Structure formats: structure tokens, C-alpha cells
Amino acid sequence: MTIDNSDYLGNATSQTLSRVQISPLDNIEKGNNITPSLVETKIIEIKLPSEEPPVPKVTLKDLTISSDPNADKIALILEKYGLCIVKNFMEDEQLEEVNKELEPHFAKNKDDPRLFPKETVRVTSTVNKSPAVVTEILSHPLHVDVCQRFLDQKNAFWIGENINIGYSPAIVTSSIAFRVGPGATGQALHRDDMSDHNIRQKQDTYKYGSESQVGISVALSKVTKDNGGTKFIPGSHLWDHFRKPHEKEQCLYLEMDKGDACFMLSSIFHGGSDNITKDEFRTLLIIFMCKGTQRQKENIYLGTPIEYFKQFNTHQLKLLGLSMSEPFSNMLELRDPLVDLKPGYVRKSNYSDVGKVVSI
Known part of the structure; x- marks a missing residue:
């Protein structure tokens, strides 16, 4: 039947x-x-679709920016391959602050019976547990610039006799830290944009607007293939929705030094791999950003005192999703939430611009 x-x-x-x-x-x-x-x-x-185009024959070096990184360079690599490594993304002092704030949460969660696999400890919603995650990574200018290119939305709408412009910036959707211990088994290959029901069409060249999330993975320790470095299929962000991934024939394995970062489109097939070492722990932080018009994966607001958010500046609060998405989304009592969070903040309009139409 x-x-x-x-x-x-x-x-x-x-x-x-x-x-x-x-x-x-x-x-x-x-x-x-x-x-x-x-x-x-x-x-x-x-009926499986055609396995075209072929997986590009590249190495990690081809996907790596070793010096003078900028959003232009990163975007070009993401367009072609779906993943880009940036060397020395964070300084030692920044890493120490992030690790210091996350360590008590790793210690608290190490015996959580829900751990799967049991060797992998997670700290979820790190943006409402570690201010340094917000100030040093989430709002890092390079991170913001890349996410703006792939996720920000600005559109024009008829409102009576005017054409008005609304702007919806990218916001955080998840921020999870992982500590992967010896013996941990890997993940099945998957796309993270499944949570958005983002249905992929085969693309010959990358089309902007087709992405629902962009991720950044920051190495808080050394990452190698042997200690569980993420496996991924370069170019799979261009595939048809139902093209089947093949791990052994198609995957590369992410390797990074402490402080490096990896930008990744959520449409690329990937998954954590096995930690086959005897004594190495792989620790990393993965933040995903989404379009400001989407539902976030993690609810970072319930249970978080409002005073915690008040320590951040207006720019950081917008990245956390605590502002209006123009023209009328995420309002609090018909006003921008920033009015309550930042005394003196004034929003004059629900639009970026109100346009007087002079010809059609």
C-alpha cells in the first residue's frame, strides 16, 4: 500500500x-x-537525479585564505565550493576570553544524559552565556560582512502612493560550542538548511538569494581529521535537493589551527567525523546566521534576563535579533524592541526609506 x-x-x-x-x-x-x-x-x-556536475578536485589549500582576508575573497570561494577557511581569524587574547567563559558550561554539561554520542559535550546558545562570543565573534566585522552578502534582504513595496524600502539584516539562529572527545562517532552527511525547509535547485553557478543560513566555525583548539574534523563535499551547495552524497569518494576533512575560522554555506553537505585519537579533544564554536525573516533554531530569549542583553551595543543587539525587521516584524507593542533596550534609541519610521514616485 x-x-x-x-x-x-x-x-x-x-x-x-x-x-x-x-x-x-x-x-x-x-x-x-x-x-x-x-x-x-x-x-x-x-528516482535519484543526475550526479552532475562532478565534485571539484580541490584541496584544503584551494579553500584557504592565509593573509589579508576580506569579504570579497571569502565570497568568491563560497560561491564556488561552499566552504572557506580563514587563517588566524582570532587573536590569542580573544580565544582565551571565549574559552574562559565557556569552560564552566562544558564542565556543567559533561554528565548530561542526553549527550549523543556520549563523548561529545555541547554548550548551546552560547551568545546568551558568553558575552565574548557576541563581542569577539558574532559581531566580528569580517563575519558580519560575509553574512550580509548572503543573507541580508532589502526590498521595495507599494504603500499607497509611495514605494517604500524595507531592510531585514541577518540574525543569529544558533551558537553551539562542541567538545568532541576520543572515541566520539561522526555525524551522517547532512545540510543544515533543512531546518528552514530550504529546497535546493541544481545550479551551474551560485545564485544569491538561495541561501537560508551561513555558518562560521571557530577552532578553539587544533582541529584535525583524526580528532573529528568536519567532513564536507566541496561544491555540493550547487546540487539538486535529492542528489545523494557519498562520503568515501567525495569528502574532504577540515583541519584548522587554534584561532582559524571556517565559513560555510548551510546548503553544503557536511558532518562531524570520528575522533579516532586516544587523548585529543576537538573544541570549536559554530555560529549560524539566518535571514531576519526566518524563525531561529535556538530560542535565546526565554530564560535570559533582559539585563544580560542591555550590556551590548545597538549593532550587537541587531545581530542577536533584538530589533525590528523592516517593515513590521519582531515588534514589541508596535515599536522596535531597541527602544526598551537602549534608552534614547529612536526609530522614526518602519522603513529604511519612503519613496515619492515621480514616474512609472
């Missing part, structure tokens, strides 16, 4: 379910009550 795919649809349409056949699977096993279950529940039949 084939299940009617409309069982999965509300009033919206799906761009993917029409490409698969879904059937029941008998003898479904019960999953672990603590860890979200990946026990198979259905049979999926699909």
Missing part, C-alpha cells in the same frame, strides 16, 4: 514529496526515550 502524500500536507504545497513514493514499514522498533529517534518508520522510493 502506498501512502497518499497529501497526508503530509496542510494548505501549503511541497516541492519534495511529489518526487517520492512513501509506503508503510512493518515492525517499527521503538527509539530511545532520551535521544531523538532515527529509527526507520517508512519506505521511501525515489
Whole structure:
């Protein structure tokens, strides 16, 4: 018996379910009550798309900027390959401050029964636990510049007799620190933009506007293939949504020195790899930014005292999603939340610009 795919649809349409056949699977096993279950529940039949274009034959050196990094250089590499390494992104003093603020949280979480695998300790929502994550990484000018290129939105709309312009900047969607210990097993290859239901179309060249998230991974310790460095498929951000990834034949493995950073489009296939060392821990911080019109992965507001956010400047608060997305999103009592967070802040309009139309 084939299940009617409309069982999965509300009033919206799906761009993917029409490409698969879904059937029941008998003898479904019960999953672990603590860890979200990946026990198979259905049979999926699909005609796989063409495996074109081929995976580019590149090395980590081809994806690395060793000196004088800027958003132009990074964007060119991201357009082609979906991932770019920047050497010496952070200074030692900045790293020490971030590590100092995160260490108590790693210690607190090391015995969390939800850990999967048990050798990997996570500190979630680091932007509301470590001010240094906000001041040194989230609001780092290079990070902001890259995210603006891929995620910021500015559009014009008819409002009566005017054409007005609204601007929606990128905001943080998740900020998770990982400490991956010896014996930790790797992740399955995946795309992080699945949380946004971002359906990929095959692209010959990269099309701006197709991305829903951009990530930055900062090495808080040395990262090697052996201690679990992220595996990824260069160029897979250009693939059709259902093109199948092949780990052994297609993956490169991320390696970074402490203080290096890796920019990554959320549409690239990737996943943490096995830590096969005896005594090395891989520690890194991964921040993902999303479009300001999207729902964030992590709710950083519930449970966080408002006084914590008041320590940041207006620019940083905007990156945290604590401002209006023009023209009318994320309002607090019909006003910009920044009015409550920053005394003296004034917003004169719900638009960046109000345009007088003189000809059509």
C-alpha cells in the first residue's frame, strides 16, 4: 500500500514529496526515550537525479585564505565550493576570553544524559552565556560582512502612493560550542538548511538569494581529521535537493589551527567525523546566521534576563535579533524592541526609506 502524500500536507504545497513514493514499514522498533529517534518508520522510493556536475578536485589549500582576508575573497570561494577557511581569524587574547567563559558550561554539561554520542559535550546558545562570543565573534566585522552578502534582504513595496524600502539584516539562529572527545562517532552527511525547509535547485553557478543560513566555525583548539574534523563535499551547495552524497569518494576533512575560522554555506553537505585519537579533544564554536525573516533554531530569549542583553551595543543587539525587521516584524507593542533596550534609541519610521514616485 502506498501512502497518499497529501497526508503530509496542510494548505501549503511541497516541492519534495511529489518526487517520492512513501509506503508503510512493518515492525517499527521503538527509539530511545532520551535521544531523538532515527529509527526507520517508512519506505521511501525515489528516482535519484543526475550526479552532475562532478565534485571539484580541490584541496584544503584551494579553500584557504592565509593573509589579508576580506569579504570579497571569502565570497568568491563560497560561491564556488561552499566552504572557506580563514587563517588566524582570532587573536590569542580573544580565544582565551571565549574559552574562559565557556569552560564552566562544558564542565556543567559533561554528565548530561542526553549527550549523543556520549563523548561529545555541547554548550548551546552560547551568545546568551558568553558575552565574548557576541563581542569577539558574532559581531566580528569580517563575519558580519560575509553574512550580509548572503543573507541580508532589502526590498521595495507599494504603500499607497509611495514605494517604500524595507531592510531585514541577518540574525543569529544558533551558537553551539562542541567538545568532541576520543572515541566520539561522526555525524551522517547532512545540510543544515533543512531546518528552514530550504529546497535546493541544481545550479551551474551560485545564485544569491538561495541561501537560508551561513555558518562560521571557530577552532578553539587544533582541529584535525583524526580528532573529528568536519567532513564536507566541496561544491555540493550547487546540487539538486535529492542528489545523494557519498562520503568515501567525495569528502574532504577540515583541519584548522587554534584561532582559524571556517565559513560555510548551510546548503553544503557536511558532518562531524570520528575522533579516532586516544587523548585529543576537538573544541570549536559554530555560529549560524539566518535571514531576519526566518524563525531561529535556538530560542535565546526565554530564560535570559533582559539585563544580560542591555550590556551590548545597538549593532550587537541587531545581530542577536533584538530589533525590528523592516517593515513590521519582531515588534514589541508596535515599536522596535531597541527602544526598551537602549534608552534614547529612536526609530522614526518602519522603513529604511519612503519613496515619492515621480514616474512609472
